[in-house]
Amino acid sequence: MMKLLVASFFGVIVGFLMGITFPTLTLTKMNLPSTLFPSIDLAYIEDKYSDLSRKRLFSSWSSTKSSKPKNDIPDPPYTYNDTKIWVPSNPRGAERLPPDIVTPESDLYLRRLWGDPNEDLKTKQRYLVTFTVGYGQRKNIDAALKKLNFCISQFSDNFTIMLFHYDGRASEWEEFEWSKRAIHVSIRKQTKWWYAKRFLHPDIVAPYDYIFIWDEDLGVEHFDSEKYLAVVKKHGLEISQPGLEPYEGLTWEMTKKRDDTEVHKHAEERNGWCSDPNLPPCAAFVEIMAPVFSRKAWRCVWHMIQNDLVHGWGLDFAVRKCVQNAHENIGVVDAQWIIHQGVPSLGNQGQQEEGKQPWEGVRERCRREWTM
Numbered sequence: 477m478m479k480l481l482v483a484s485f486f487g488v489i490v491g492f493l494m495g496i497t498f499p500t501l502t503l504t505k506m507n508l509p510s511t512l513f514p515s516i517d518l519a520y521i522e523d524k525y526s527d528l529s530r531k532r533l534f535s536s537w538s539s540t541k542s543s544k545p546k547n548d549i550p551d552p553p554y555t556y557n558d559t560k561i562w563v564p565s566n567p568r569g570a571e572r573l574p575p576d577i578v579t580p581e582s583d584l585y586l587r588r589l590w591g592d593p594n595e596d597l598k599t600k601q602r603y604l605v606t607f608t609v610g611y612g613q614r615k616n617i618d619a620a621l622k623k624l625n626f627c628i629s630q631f632s633d634n635f636t637i638m639l640f641h642y643d644g645r646a647s648e649w650e651e652f653e654w655s656k657r658a659i660h661v662s663i664r665k666q667t668k669w670w671y672a673k674r675f676l677h678p679d680i681v682a683p684y685d686y687i688f689i690w691d692e693d694l695g696v697e698h699f700d701s702e703k704y705l706a707v708v709k710k711h712g713l714e715i716s717q718p719g720l721e722p723y724e725g726l727t728w729e730m731t732k733k734r735d736d737t738e739v740h741k742h743a744e745e746r747n748g749w750c751s752d753p754n755l756p757p758c759a760a761f762v763e764i765m766a767p768v769f770s771r772k773a774w775r776c777v778w779h780m781i782q783n784d785l786v787h788g789w790g791l792d793f794a795v796r797k798c799v800q801n802a803h804e805n806i807g808v809v810d811a812q813w814i815i816h817q818g819v820p821s822l823g824n825q826g827q828q829e830e831g832k833q834p835w836e837g838v839r840e841r842c843r844r845e846w847t848m
Contacts, residue, residue, distance in 0.1 A: 581682045584636050584659055601636040603705070604681055605688040608668035611645040613692040613819065614652075620696045621654050635701065636684070640671040669781055669788040678775040687774050691765045695815030704812040711739045714773040714799045715806045717762040719813040728757050733813040741807040756793045760802035764792045766814060773798050787838075789846035
């Protein structure tokens, strides 16, 4: 009898230790024929009892290690009353979803309200162009999106067109035929970097190879988007802009159009302006008025746009951080150039304060951002 009691006692101890050492058996993961359990819902059993088992085992295991510091006990990846699915590789917030149903990205393609979803899109545009506009510049934007006889699109069918309206007059643009297939976003008195941070998240614009984020006062008589992108791809430019036709008030030598090259990546600036020939504004530099980003570069640049950034002066000096070998992979395309018309339309969106004109407050904010 004594031998039986001792054997039973040690059997219980060994069983307990094995129980807390090995994970619980998951019936649903066993390859058992369904005919063995014709009337039993295994998933129901697991959901009903596995949570209780985990709690008891975790409690027992914790008590056996009570002599160790509390910090040695790892936190479980989820609370015990949650679903058992947990995929750390899923996007943040979607860890509880089976990977097969996770859709981490979206797009700006317009969909029908009827029919087969697979037949919604006749083409999927590869490029995105955005303009931040006021109604007063409608003729210039119309000219930018059309060419010569207003039938040939300056930006081809490969482009999704997106307009950010800072004056609240979005509906009035319907006078233009192309406007009916454009995407309009209207919030008063905001500028393009404010819009870009909120509406051009990398997971939303992921389908596009290149993203144009342009001002409204650009002349494009000498610009062809497809030819421009062909040059960009040829030279491997991650961030680029068309050359600027020289004009009075041109700030940077780097962005000035050259007649003897297809692309240039370096420039000679005035004494003291460049601490290093491979750094802005002598290299790895384009201006914020007409930048073109590759998908990869934009995914990085988006993260460096501060939430309160409005005009973005100085941002062009920092985007190089998002490109490896920036002095080789950031450049200005001379073969396709634009004209900066210099229309001070945003000044009208300011507010008169302390005796200052509206445009003075806007310019002061620009300079403050440049300093920061």
